[in-house]
Amino acid sequence: xxPHGGRAVFIPTNSKLLLGGQPAxxxxxxxxxxxxxxxxxxxxxxxxxxxxxxxxxxxKAGGVEVLTMASIGLCFSAEQxxxxxxxxxxxxxxxxxx
Numbered sequence: 001x002x003p004h005g006g007r008a009v010f011i012p013t014n015s016k017l018l019l020g021g022q023p024a025x026x027x028x029x030x031x032x033x034x035x036x037x038x039x040x041x042x043x044x045x046x047x048x049x050x051x052x053x054x055x056x057x058x059x060k061a062g063g064v065e066v067l068t069m070a071s072i073g074l075c076f077s078a079e080q081x082x083x084x085x086x087x088x089x090x091x092x093x094x095x096x097x098x
Contacts, residue, residue: 002047003084006036027052
């Protein structure tokens with residue numbers, strides 16, 4: 001989720017590595033934010049996307065880093081203004097099937 005309470009929606013690009021029966025989420029996946037209420041001086045500036053930063057994660061799917069609880073994402077507005085860190089809560093992915 002974004003730091004303002006908006007919810008992240010992922011479009012997985014990986015179909016080979018499954019976690020809990022679902023495609024593993026990777027740093028290459030499109031991650032949009034919906035429902036962000038953030039406003040700056042009477043101008044709505046909701047978070048609309050997350051960019052995932054490279055990290056120390058050794059687990060990769062198709063050569064792309066798999067997202068974990070330690071992954072770092074930065075939320076951006078439609079105007080590409082950084083809005084703060086993405087918050088990873090209750091990922092629901094715990095088992096790896098390869």
